[in-house]
Amino acid sequence: MRRRDLLGALAGLVAVRPVTGRAQQSPRLPTIGFLGQSTPSVERQRLAAFLKRLSELGWIEGRTVAIEYAWGEGNSERFAKFATDFVRLRVDVIVTSGTANVIAAMQATSVIPIVFAVAGDPVANKLVASLAKPGGNVTGLSTVATDLAGKRLELLREAIPSLRRLAAIGNIGNSLSALELSEVQAAAARLGLETDILTIRQAEDIPSAFEALKGGAGALYIVADPLVNTHRDRIQTLAMGARLPTIYNAREHVEAGGLMSYGPNFTDLYRRAAEYVDKILRGAKPANLPVEQPAKFDFVVNLRTAKALGLALLPSMLARADEVIE
Numbered sequence: 001m002r003r004r005d006l007l008g009a010l011a012g013l014v015a016v017r018p019v020t021g022r023a024q025q026s027p028r029l030p031t032i033g034f035l036g037q038s039t040p041s042v043e044r045q046r047l048a049a050f051l052k053r054l055s056e057l058g059w060i061e062g063r064t065v066a067i068e069y070a071w072g073e074g075n076s077e078r079f080a081k082f083a084t085d086f087v088r089l090r091v092d093v094i095v096t097s098g099t100a101n102v103i104a105a106m107q108a109t110s111v112i113p114i115v116f117a118v119a120g121d122p123v124a125n126k127l128v129a130s131l132a133k134p135g136g137n138v139t140g141l142s143t144v145a146t147d148l149a150g151k152r153l154e155l156l157r158e159a160i161p162s163l164r165r166l167a168a169i170g171n172i173g174n175s176l177s178a179l180e181l182s183e184v185q186a187a188a189a190r191l192g193l194e195t196d197i198l199t200i201r202q203a204e205d206i207p208s209a210f211e212a213l214k215g216g217a218g219a220l221y222i223v224a225d226p227l228v229n230t231h232r233d234r235i236q237t238l239a240m241g242a243r244l245p246t247i248y249n250a251r252e253h254v255e256a257g258g259l260m261s262y263g264p265n266f267t268d269l270y271r272r273a274a275e276y277v278d279k280i281l282r283g284a285k286p287a288n289l290p291v292e293q294p295a296k297f298d299f300v301v302n303l304r305t306a307k308a309l310g311l312a313l314l315p316s317m318l319a320r321a322d323e324v325i326e
Helices: 003-010 040-056 076-088 099-108 148-159 175-190 205-211 226-230 232-241 251-255 266-281 303-308 315-320
Strands: 031-036 066-071 093-096 114-119 138-142 165-171 194-200 219-222 246-248 260-264 297-302 323-325
Touching: 031 040, 031 076, 031 099, 040 066, 040 251, 040 266, 066 076, 076 099, 093 099, 093 266, 099 114, 099 138, 114 266, 138 266, 148 175, 148 219, 148 246, 148 260, 148 315, 165 175, 165 226, 175 194, 194 205, 205 232, 226 232, 246 251, 251 260, 251 266, 251 297, 251 323, 260 266, 297 303, 297 315, 303 323
Parallel strands: 031 066, 031 093, 093 114, 114 138, 165 194, 165 219, 219 246, 246 260, 297 323
Antiparallel strands: 260 297
């Protein structure tokens, strides 16, 4: 992706293309393989934060570093293909996010450093030996935090005091999503909420999942993963059609029309991932770079969506939000 292409992507005029041979055309430049879990339009803010921090650290695309881009679009087969392409191109470091992407990269190479900007429980998923001592060619930033599902449900109930029944949608083919769906059910039970679980494995399952939704659900909890993120707009459109307020894990989804989000500041995580890349390109080994955990958690509310749904959010709630989109 040339510089003008990237600027176009960040403006929302995105041209998706496969991995090219640019790394071979610029052999003297250190090369980063950036494997996005979704699409450029969905990840543009995170990518922009990553590139900005790289630039601040002296890594200017096309001048001091080359970058190969590939976009998984929530498809595990694409993850594996592009990870293999990066190895073939002999990139100096692979940057990605999401456990499935990291595993695909690990299966492709045990030598090239891999930095994950986002990964859930990297120890339990055997991405690293420990947070303090990763021990291999992989390191990065974990999103592990306690009881985020419970916190999100508390926010939903505060926004919708009459909430008695909750729907939750997630990719059951993703082990982390399946675990979060279980956590949502447990947290809902503690709050006295009934739950309808909508499970998907591919994009084609999304409409039928909503068709199977039982009447009476007052809100929708979305479990984010590459598949869900890639088809976020479709899910949000169906949710609005069903008059369901939604809660997500990241602000980008609220910008796209979701009611609210609570979770780690993913833009900050991508900025910090650039710092890992900087250290590795200057000679540091991933095995010696401890995995970090989130430093910032954001609560974001879309007031336009609230008004469209006829919700009158309390001023006290809006005052606690880190950002209110009006």
